[in-house]
Amino acid sequence: MSVTLHQNWDYVDHGPALASRTALSKPEIWHLHSAPVKDSFYRRHCKRAVDLVLAVVLLAVLLLPMAVVALCLLIAQGRPLIYSGERMRAPGRPFRQYKFRTMVCDDDDGGATGAHKHWRITPLGRFLRRTRLDELPQLFNIIAGDMSFVGPRPPLPEYVERFPALYASVLQIKPGVTGLATLIYHRHEDRILANCSTAAETDRAYYARCLPTKLRIELVYRRVASPWLDFWIMWRTFLAVIPGLDRPRKRRGARAIRQPVPATAPERSR
Template structure:
């Protein structure tokens, strides 16, 4: 991660801690009375081929003894009512401010993958993880909703894994590498503000996505 990108991350994170801190405290109190403990979901993710870290989120699913792979239709029954609302607004990702402060994440970059996929597809993630994983990014903006629709149709863990590996990983990797080739502070600003705008636009997000994800020309 370059020093410019790190300064960019620290600036935005400090600003959001001040703005969102009281909201996060309110959400934690609300979650405690609605769902009880634990309030957080902490899971291993990878920021490099051999660099794991703990990703923090608000808990949105009922707890089970074993949990593997990405979330698909087979896990839909585990999502709580409060969790579904948090996910729709992406409020479950507020605790990732801690990961941003630590330098585990950048604001913009590929979403951090599970270890199992990094180990199964080393050639893909060796290139993708040359960029520090991010809270948002080109792949998040352009493919996240489509990925959700694809995985929501899966009825078993095996089907979820097949669709994720066969369709989602290659498509997201292509977008992540496009971002990597064009990465700049201005492009990061654009993607961050457009992500925030999409959260407020809601229904209009799909209409604006073409403009949002316009790729800069080579200079």
Template sequence: MTWHKRIFDLFFASLLVIILGPIILWLVCYILIKQGRPLFYVSERMKTPTQPFGLWKFRTMTVVNEDAGVSGGYKQQRITPLGAKLRAKRLDEFPQLWNILRGDLSFVGPRPPLREYVERFPELYSEVLKSRPGVTGLATIMFHKHEDWLLARCETPAETDDIYTRICIPRKARLDIMYQRNQSTCWDIDLVFQTIGNLFRRRRSITETSDGLHSGPDRSP
């Protein structure tokens, strides 16, 4: 990570902690009341091909003894009602500001992969993880929605793993490497604002869909 990218991350992460601090504290209390403990889910991810770290999120799923791989359709029943709302607005990712301050993440970069995929595709991730993983990035903006659609259709862990390794990983890697070769502060800022814009559009789409369902069809003659 270049020094100016690190300064960018530290400045904006500190600013967001100050601005969003009251909202984060409110979310902590609300989640504790509505959903109980544990408040957070910490997942092992890879910062480099050999260096793991704990990625922090607000918990959005019921707790199980063993959990592996990416989330396919077969895990949907574990998402809590509150967790679905947090995911829809990406509020579950607010704790990742801590990861940015620690230097585990950047604001913009490839999404941090699970260890199992780094070990299975070492040559690919040796290239992808030359960039510091990020909260958002080119692959997140361009492919995340389609990836969710693909994985939501998977009914077993084996099917999820096949789709993720055969389709999702290669496509995201191409976008991540494209970002890496053309990275600049201006592009980082643009990608952050694109992410924010997508969140507002997604929220508006969800609201409009909900309103349409509640209003029902027009049955006037």
């Protein structure tokens, strides 16, 4: 099975119609994926066991590197060392997600991270984010049963409160440290949010442009999840943090200089 998901985000219209859209329309996604999905044997019986065994093994191997990261954070940034944010495992089921702290503390500054938050990211935090070392404490979330290695990224409560029926479907699979949407879409999301200079712009862009696409991909994963796909996602995520291997491959036949195309004519998938 081969699935290609591509969008030419560089040439999407930035006009008033987009700026005025502040929320995701549920019907545009829901009607495509509303049918119930029966859990496979892997999801019902094997996925949790694989997560638990792999998390315990990795924790034993990575405990010393995590201690080194914690010491560097203590010297460079001071306390707290761990960021603990409320996320949702399912509608009505919150949990605390753990990461190494990479930003200057500001309890009133929540939501998606756009350009208006870049000043808060510390130099060491930027390195941890780039290498995804800040995610290592989530091994404890996996052992506790709140997360999996692969699945939809755990959403903020405000997103689930706004779209409870949709997230009830997406979160039939346990949230993951990485996932299909993270692997496919994170570069596009970073580019979109990097152009947002205020919290309001970030909120509009995330709800109107990022969230619809990410949820579509998460719903695709919900239908096709398998051990082979999970292994591929974890392997590609590992490669993505290695310098020199983190750039997407150029598609054959692509022109050196690309001309803008109309927003109504998305680039053809290959």
